[in-house]
Amino acid sequence: MSPAALEVRNLSVTIGQARIVRDVSWSVAKGETLGIVGESGSGKSISVLSAAGLGPASARIDGTVALTIDGREQDLLSMPGSQLRRIRGRRLGFVFQDPGTSLNPMLTIGRQLTEGPEVHLGMSRTQSRKRALELLELVGIPDPERRLKSYPHELSGGMRQRIMIAVALACDPEVLIADEATTALDVTTQAQILDAIRDLQNRLGTATVWISHDLAVVGGIADEVVVMYGGEVLERAETVELFRSTQHPYTRGLFESRPHLGERVDQLTSIPGAPPDPRATPPGCVFWERCQVRGDKRCRTDHPELVETSPGHWVRSFYTMSGADPHQDTASTVRPLPWKEHR
């Protein structure tokens, strides 16, 4: 694997008593896509936002966030705010969930596209206008000349999200961070946006971090997937590997709760229960309360470590699934992980 464009090492986020994110590590290389999956409240968004200094002001953030700029590694967490500001937008581009509210309703598309290049790259009005036209073409917006004068409310959701992507890419950043970027769009528009991003990535070599609750979307775009739950990474593997041999009971649960095309079911499978309260995380496995497996009492009392079960495949569980057939009875296929005794 090529060297990481953005690497997060042992990131923890604490707000008061609540430990929102615990010891999260991942990395994404130039031209690759990392998918971060998890349900609401799993800490997936906040871990990434905090890494860029966009988290809540009251949060305490520990760890290292290494961004490689022109071959030199810089820690985002230890740098002063003014320096971080020059990196956001210039080196890191963000796309948020709701394209309806992420664009400033009072400013024209042109103004919002030119702001970044003017501020970060010191472009003149004419240069940045040219850049804006380029960008609109890049993300596949027809008639860019006229679009520059449009206001966000004059565009459809899909168009607005394309504009957001164009804004995020305006300064040719090293890393693009998409936080539920297609969640608010309908499925066909979603597919177009995904295509557009993949295409741009091939052309520009931007590293992408794709945050989503939708395994299907992430499976379609990511090279590597990190599964988060209760503020922890439960499983991390290359996408093909993860889909082929799911190891963690939670990931398995996520796969099973997806509706399948052509299969009539009266009720969708769900994982019963709710994520743990971040103010009082269980001493054992974070998923214990809702886990279908719960092999023995260690699950409740001991906290499992993230263990590499096969090259590049990391799992945080005492019990892992074997085989990838989703129709087999889960309980019977459980085998204990070779587990080193700890604490």
Add this chain to the structure above:
Amino acid sequence: MSERARNVGGVTEPDLDGRRSDHEVDDHDIVIKEGPRGWRRTVLEVVRRPVAVASLLILVVVVVMAIFGQWLTPYGINEVNISRRLEGPSAQHWFGTDELGRDILTRVIASASVSVRVSVIAVAIALVVGVSLGLFAGFFGGWLDSVIMRSQDVMFAFPEILLALAIVAILGPGVTTATIAIGIVYIQVFARVTRASALSVRTETYVRASKSLGAGPLRQMFSHVLPNISAPIIVQTSLSLAFAVLSEAGLSFLGLGVQPPEPSWGRMLFDSRAFFQDAWWLSVFPGLAVFVTVLACNLLGDVLRDVLDVRGAATTRGGGVR
């Protein structure tokens, strides 16, 4: 609502994949109806309303009187003609004459200059200072918010005229001090309006998005928050102009604003007290001038509030297509 919907939502288009939006079906992939946009749309909306047109006309007349008044008046401002003192309205003196035989019409026209100057400058002071304070308070929150808003609360605790009186008492009477005093009095109004709006806008995604793209606090505040809270500020400006005209008249009436012999509506009212029972024109015409100007400002403010209705506009904008 239908008017606004037609105007704001005048743009319909199918999504890229060919699905149609609710409003319109067309053969082309993208359909844009070019309509007036941005401030031009606002102006058209305003002009469509008779009340607004009437108010604007009145204000234009006042401003013209203020700027060109000295060339429009039939008599000299301080042209005394004792032989024709306290004459009622006539062909020579439309508004009559005062106790020194000065033409009331002339003096009413000439007073517009002072009123407009004082109120515009005072509101400008209040606008700039108040909006900045409110923006900082609302955007940063925390102790800065507390410090700014509590200090404004102190200002708010005084009745406006009393506060203006106190300031004039410190700085000494005169047009300049009256202007400054009125300006200071209205700072808290703008600070309050701005803060309240900024509080709700600063959490919007687009403000966070601008931060994620590297905007510092000042850029976030002035480029992204301010344009989105301009509507209530514009409305407040219009309303405050009305109150500033009143305050100026009030201060001049009390002898703390414009000093004689320079005419002002408030001063004329003050001077007319002694003759109120015999010569009604002395007080009615300057009073009418104040009344009409203030009314025009207020009505215009109301229209602007309707046209710029932040909530209405936001729903139409945000929910346009999706």
